[in-house]
Amino acid sequence: MSFVLALSTIKVKINNMKNIGIIVDNDFNNDIRVKREADILKQKGFNVVVLCFAFDNKEYDLIPGLTIHRIKMKKKIKDILFFLFNRLPLYELLWKKEVRRFVQKYTIDVVHVHDLYMSKAVHVAIKPLDKKIPIILDLHENFPYAVQSYNWTKGTLRRWVSKPQAWIKKEAEYLSYASKWIVLSASFREELLQRYSFIHENDxxxxxxxxxxxxxxxYNINPSLKRTKRVTLMYFGGVAERRGIFEALQVFEKGLENNLNIDLLIIGPIDKADKTKFLNIIHQPNLKNNINYIPWIDISELVSYMHISDIFLSPLIKNKQHESGVANKIFQYMYGAKPIIVSDCKPQQELIESCxxxxxxxxxxxxxxxxxxLIEDEVLRRELGANGFKKLYEKYDNKEYENILLALYN
Known part of the structure; x- marks a missing residue:
């Protein structure tokens, strides 16, 4: 009798877990951070429902344990609406309508919304409802400064239409719609605490x-991928000027001029505005035989490419956006157990030095x-790479960060 009672009690607890509504304005499946957070919540028994886009009639793989509600839209239309964000509020109106339907359909208890610019639409959507629904705002970047570095906001006309500078003034308003906040780094957390009195340390x-x-x-290593006879530098991620790719190419060219025995492997999509410049550079006669560019790989292939590489690069240009947190690829690089060369953006520099x-x-x-x-000292390369792999597990493969996320929902 007690066993049956215990089982029924467990069932009641599971059925009474909160319905978490994750709202993100991309197609979710390729967003590593959002998927990881959703997975943690799902594993702890929360009912997780995602509201996101489905671009260009694409078919998406099902993700066990998650309910995903998709807004069908052409990617180009989405980009145009977002470009007009500060001139015509069409993007926010779209999300306001979709969020209200979503929250009511799935009886959402807590909304976990991703990115600063989404908070107002979510707030406006749920405010008239009878049920009080807390908003957790997940800041993937220091958006007011990040948006000013994007190529689609550069140039006189583009800047006038998109008004990226308006986000510096809007930040306080959009932050205020949330009751709790998530950021990428301790330093960015301290910055926001000092700047806004309505954000409390415990929130x-x-x-x-x-x-x-x-x-x-x-993920298994693909044996068909072979390393070259030269030392291979690897860059993984978006290919863009703001991410330091052109500086890396300039330094790589100097290295070849100094007779360094090196290759450069670049993996990632190119920003549209940088495409012509990038392709022209990598096809120069003095570079093309030493550079291998791959526009896209599945994340499951990353360990194989890291296996055939020797040194990983993160040459981010130092700015307020890149001072707000450590990019995904640094942790991916650490898993690859090879040394990492980083620019002096504070969060990534501190991580590399501490580990x-x-x-x-x-x-x-x-x-x-x-x-x-690093080319001249293979022993140092092995030592630094081993340190990264070891520290990655010691510092981050534990319950600490899971508990931080779960505490938001208590």
């Missing part, structure tokens, strides 16, 4: 872009010195 948490360990551990898993630089000359040092 803002930092949750880093750490990999899904169990997922990465299932003793790579080198950092402030100038192009120092960048080249880092490459030269």
């Amino acid at each position: 803002i948490f930092f949750f880093p872009n750490v990999i899904n360990f169990r997922e990465f551990e299932q 003793n898993c790579g080198l950092s630089y402030s100038t192009q000359e120092e960048f080249l010195d880092c490459i030269t040092t």
Whole structure:
């Protein structure tokens, strides 16, 4: 009798878990951070429902344990509406309508909304409802400064239409619609606490872009991929000027001029505005035989490409956006167990130095010195790479960050 009672009690607890509504304005499946958070909540018994886009009639893989409600739209239309965000409120009106339907259909208890610019539409959508629904705002970046670095906001006409500078004034308003906040780094958390008195210390948490360990551990190395006879530098991620790719190419060219025995592997999509410049550079006669560019790979292939590489690069341009957190790829690189060379953006520099898993630089000359040092010292490469892999598990493969996320829902 007690056994049956215990079982029924467990069932009641599971059935009474909160319905978490995750709202993100992308197609979800390729968003590593959002998927990881959803997975943690799902594993703890929460009912997780996602509201996101479905672009260009694309078919998406089902994700067990998640209910995903998709808004069908052409990606180009979405980009146009977002471009007009500060001139015509069509994007917010769209999301206001969809969020209200979503919240009512799935009887959502807590909304976990991703990115600053989404908070007002969500707030306006749920405010008239009888049920009080808290908003947790997940800041993937320092958006008011990040948006000013995007190519689609550059140029006189584009800047006038998109008004990226308006986000500096809007930040306080859009933050205020939430009751709790998540950021990427401790330093960005402190910055927001100092800037806004309505954010209280117990309501803002930092949750880093750490990999899904169990997922990465299932990926197998592809034996058909062969390493070259030269030392291979690897860059993974979006290919854009703001991410430092052109600086990396300049330093790589200097390295070849200095007779360094190196190749460069670049994997990732190119920003449209940088495409012509990038392709022209990598096809120069003095570079093309030493550069391998791959526009896209599935994340499951990343471990194979890291396996055939020797040194990983994160040459982010130093700015307020890149000072707000550590990119996904740093943690992915650490899993690859090779040394990492990073620019002096504070969060990634501090991580690399605290884990003793790579080198950092402030100038192009120092960048080249880092490459030269690691090329000439294979023992140091192995040591730094091993440190990164070890520290990744020691510092991040534990319940600490899961508990931080779960505490938001108590």
